[in-house]
Amino acid sequence: MVNPFSIGGKWFKANLHAHTTTSDGDTVLAERIRQYRDKGYDVLAITDHDTTNDLTGFSDKDFLVMQGMETHPPCPFGGDLYHLVCLNIPQRMPFSLKADAETRVSLIKHGGGIVILAHPYWCGYNINHMLAIDGYCAIEVFNATSTKNGKAYSSVHWDSLLAAGRMVGAVASDDCHRGRDMFMGYTMIKAAALTSQDIIEALSSGAYYASTGGVIEDFGINGFNATIRCQPAMEIHFISRRSTGRSFYAESADKPLTSAECELSALDRYVRAEIVDVNGNRAWANPIVLR
Ligand SMILES: [Zn+2]
Ligand SMILES: [Zn+2]
Numbered sequence: 001m002v003n004p005f006s007i008g009g010k011w012f013k014a015n016l017h018a019h020t021t022t023s024d025g026d027t028v029l030a031e032r033i034r035q036y037r038d039k040g041y042d043v044l045a046i047t048d049h050d051t052t053n054d055l056t057g058f059s060d061k062d063f064l065v066m067q068g069m070e071t072h073p074p075c076p077f078g079g080d081l082y083h084l085v086c087l088n089i090p091q092r093m094p095f096s097l098k099a100d101a102e103t104r105v106s107l108i109k110h111g112g113g114i115v116i117l118a119h120p121y122w123c124g125y126n127i128n129h130m131l132a133i134d135g136y137c138a139i140e141v142f143n144a145t146s147t148k149n150g151k152a153y154s155s156v157h158w159d160s161l162l163a164a165g166r167m168v169g170a171v172a173s174d175d176c177h178r179g180r181d182m183f184m185g186y187t188m189i190k191a192a193a194l195t196s197q198d199i200i201e202a203l204s205s206g207a208y209y210a211s212t213g214g215v216i217e218d219f220g221i222n223g224f225n226a227t228i229r230c231q232p233a234m235e236i237h238f239i240s241r242r243s244t245g246r247s248f249y250a251e252s253a254d255k256p257l258t259s260a261e262c263e264l265s266a267l268d269r270y271v272r273a274e275i276v277d278v279n280g281n282r283a284w285a286n287p288i289v290l291r
Pocket of ligand 2: 017019070175
């Protein structure tokens with residue numbers, strides 16, 4: 001994975017999961033796009049259920065609207081269908097809705113798109129569900145619409161995948177349907193420029209971090225020493241495989257943490273970072289593999 005804090009480029013704020021009245025959202029396409037543009041986002045992906053939209057004329061040099069779709073192939077273990085967010089796809093349906101998950105993922109990737117596993121906690125997935133399909137580059141570690149039943153945070157699902165050797169990143173998304181689920185989870189993407197190609201390249205390589213408002217300024221590793229800098233935080237966590245890693249807590253809100261470092265060992269295999277800022281907002285940096 002590429003560490004976004006050690007490469008050049010610009011940061012772009014993105015919501016990668018949004019619905020409109022084309023499927024089960026309450027807001028028409030043009031209005032949904034206006035909402036995110038007015039709020040200062042740089043990127044919005046429109047991801048209606050098993051259908052695409054005509055996005056002609058909505059993107060310009062300051063704002064990128066990406067063609068996307070949330071698709072629902074059956075899960076081999078039964079239960080809930082998969083919820084796969086597909087980005088940078090053609091407007092014409094890229095697969096048959098009878099196709100299984102592997103076929104859909106492979107057709108999306110062959111066409112230059114990427115796939116994100118949406119809200120694994122809300123779907124009730126365990127590690128077997130998540131390992132049964134390959135080819136997605138990230139999961140949603142936070143999904144705003146899943147706050148409606150307390151299942152917005154999927155960090156344990158992410159850690160299970162990482163511990164199993166599946167090095168995927170994590171995004172935070174609104175999955176907005178009705179307005180109560182807007183502007184809560186976003187992804188900061190480090191890319192060369194605001195084009196579909198650069199944004200997709202950054203997302204497939206891991207050059208981004210997820211946030212509900214927390215700001216990570218730097219995260220890196222030197223040998224086995226992990227360091228982080230962030231906006232004032234109450235908690236900083238270095239999270240590695242199984243029981244390894246380390247947490248730091250501010251004594252009080254007037255003495256917040258703005259950096260931390262942690263010595264790791266080869267047994268840790270990888271380290272990711274997670275912060276909780278002074279307002280309770282979180283941010284999640286993608287894992288770095290230890291060598
Ligand atoms: Zn979904
Ligand atoms: Zn959705």
